[in-house]
Amino acid sequence: xxxxxxxxVFLFLATVIIVCSILTVTTRKILRAATYLLxxxxxxxGIYFQINYSFxxxxxxxxxxxxxxxxxxxxxxxxxxxxxxxxxLKSSKVVAGLTATLAGLGLCLFITLTHPFTPSHxxxxxxxxxxxxxxxxxxxxxxxxxxxxxxxxxxxxxxxxGILIARRR
Amino acid sequence: MFDFxxxxxxxxxxxxxxxxxxLAVFVECVAIGIGIMIAYALIAIIMIFMERKVxxxxxxxxxxxxxxxxxxxxxxxxxxxxxTKEIVKIRExxxxxxxxxxxxxxxxxxxxxxxxxxxKGMEVLDFNVGVFFxxxxxxxxxxxxxxxxWSSNNKYSLIxxxxxxxxxxxxxxxxxxxxxxxxxxxxTMQLSEIVARQADGWFIFKGHVSAVIAFIIYLIAGxxxxxxxxxxxxxxxxxxxxxxxxxxxGMHFGLFYVAEFVNLFIISGVATTIFLxxxxxLHIPGWEGFNAVMDFIPGFVWFFGKAFFxxxxxxxxxxxxxxxxxxxxxxxxxxYLIPLGLVNLLLMVIIVVFKLHF
Numbered sequence: 001x002x003x004x005x006x007x008x009v010f011l012f013l014a015t016v017i018i019v020c021s022i023l024t025v026t027t028r029k030i031l032r033a034a035t036y037l038l039x040x041x042x043x044x045x046g047i048y049f050q051i052n053y054s055f056x057x058x059x060x061x062x063x064x065x066x067x068x069x070x071x072x073x074x075x076x077x078x079x080x081x082x083x084x085x086x087x088x089l090k091s092s093k094v095v096a097g098l099t100a101t102l103a104g105l106g107l108c109l110f111i112t113l114t115h116p117f118t119p120s121h122x123x124x125x126x127x128x129x130x131x132x133x134x135x136x137x138x139x140x141x142x143x144x145x146x147x148x149x150x151x152x153x154x155x156x157x158x159x160x161x162g163i164l165i166a167r168r169r
Numbered sequence: 170m171f172d173f174x175x176x177x178x179x180x181x182x183x184x185x186x187x188x189x190x191x192l193a194v195f196v197e198c199v200a201i202g203i204g205i206m207i208a209y210a211l212i213a214i215i216m217i218f219m220e221r222k223v224x225x226x227x228x229x230x231x232x233x234x235x236x237x238x239x240x241x242x243x244x245x246x247x248x249x250x251x252x253t254k255e256i257v258k259i260r261e262x263x264x265x266x267x268x269x270x271x272x273x274x275x276x277x278x279x280x281x282x283x284x285x286x287x288x289k290g291m292e293v294l295d296f297n298v299g300v301f302f303x304x305x306x307x308x309x310x311x312x313x314x315x316x317x318x319w320s321s322n323n324k325y326s327l328i329x330x331x332x333x334x335x336x337x338x339x340x341x342x343x344x345x346x347x348x349x350x351x352x353x354x355x356x357t358m359q360l361s362e363i364v365a366r367q368a369d370g371w372f373i374f375k376g377h378v379s380a381v382i383a384f385i386i387y388l389i390a391g392x393x394x395x396x397x398x399x400x401x402x403x404x405x406x407x408x409x410x411x412x413x414x415x416x417x418x419g420m421h422f423g424l425f426y427v428a429e430f431v432n433l434f435i436i437s438g439v440a441t442t443i444f445l446x447x448x449x450x451l452h453i454p455g456w457e458g459f460n461a462v463m464d465f466i467p468g469f470v471w472f473f474g475k476a477f478f479x480x481x482x483x484x485x486x487x488x489x490x491x492x493x494x495x496x497x498x499x500x501x502x503x504x505y506l507i508p509l510g511l512v513n514l515l516l517m518v519i520i521v522v523f524k525l526h527f
Contacts, residue, residue, distance in 0.1 A: 031319060032265065059301075065305075066311070069312055070312055073315045073319075129298055
């Protein structure tokens with residue numbers, strides 16, 4: 001097997017993802033779980049950068065690592081007053097969780113192994129930011145202005161809902 | 170202008186001539202990493218010395234004078250002191266998170282630091298989406314500060330961290346909006362390309378009123394984002410002892426301290442790159458002799474000169490204004506700066522659409 005630099009970097013990132021994902025669900029301190037999740041998101045961004053998707057990588061860093069994790073940590077700090085560890089899981093729950101995980105793993109493996117992957121038309125080099133912008137806001141085929149607007153309305157509704165809940169007067 | 174990529178290209182050719190390609194790239198990556206770390210530490214030392222001297226000047230004092238000529242060796246002694254101090258372990262604290270937090274802060278800072286284009290051909294991370302990556306990298310530091318406040322098992326730290334989180338998350342919007350204003354003007358997000366577009370005039374001159382407003386908003390928001398100046402609530406010593414790093418000692422405290430100063434430099438460096446032309450010399454159209462003289466000054470001198478000028482501006486603000494209250498800070502951001510930033514963005518779009526810029 002030929003070990004190029006790319007393979008080594010990928011193996012390193014993949015190991016970090018696997019180990020931290022497992023730690024995320026097995027740790028009993030909730031803030032530690034959030035931190036391990038942060039590492040998983042970092043390494044995913046690393047894989048995106050490795051395959052030259054710098055836009056997707058930057059989005060991953062900005063939205064997930066810089067946004068969602070901060071939101072998680074913030075809400076944990078605001079709501080979780082006692083410094084106690086979580087309760088131990090009941091064995092029935094462990095069994096149910098393990099079964100669900102194994103079933104999910106089996107399904108994913110089945111789909112990945114049986115899917116006929118078409119050879120990718122991969123263009124080397126970075127994607128032009130203009131192309132990304134036009135496909136996000138364009139109205140043609142394979143362009144995404146409608147989902148973009150739908151998501152904006154959803155977010156607006158979320159903001160109004162949040163204000164309504166927070167300011168009960 | 171001297172193109173630094175000649176040097177890097179020569180090193181690359183030299184290494185690939187006797188090493189396999191993958192190994193050569195690896196060696197280059199390690200060398201660049203070490204280089205960035207050294208530059209980071211040096212800039213931190215310069216910044217700390219500058220802070221003490223500037224602060225002293227604004228308070229009619231002399232600052233450090235005893236160690237070395239004009240007190241120049243003082244900071245090196247401080248570094249050695251910091252390195253040899255004991256790192257205190259706290260009972261009842263989450264040790265893993267407590268030890269991890271300073272490194273998260275420093276990692277975010279180093280990532281953002283390596284985006285700055287210092288000279289022609291001397292940029293480490295230069296993506297197509299450079300500006301976007303810079304914002305993403307600098308937004309990670311908040312996580313480290315929140316973790317530090319939580320894991321210290323101390324009420325002051327926790328309050329400081331919460332304040333800091335609220336403040337940094339809010340002011341990120343304003344920095345983003347003001348940078349976006351310039352991205353509208355340039356139609357590119359690559360930092361080296363942004364600098365190259367300013368060869369015939371810096372954006373603060375090219376972009377009319379809109380660029381000036383964006384520059385001022387950026388300076389205010391940037392100052393708040395690095396928790397300094399009149400916005401240093403997270404570590405307001407009269408209320409919170411030292412905010413989120415109260416419990417930290419030795420080099421762990423040192424990492425927070427260094428990250429704060431280098432973040433200030435990064436804010437200034439980004440302001441330089443985006444508004445003040447980066448390493449581009451000052452050119453005045455028509456004055457050929459003047460322009461030729463300016464071209465003789467190397468690019469990195471221009472970059473550091475402008476960046477330290479912006480740093481000096483921010484230090485001036487810090488040592489002049491009294492500290493704000495937390496509600497005043499959030500009101501300033503959400504009720505004044507963000508609406509102003511959005512209107513300014515619209516103004517810039519109008520200017521660009523009707524081609525009113527120079």
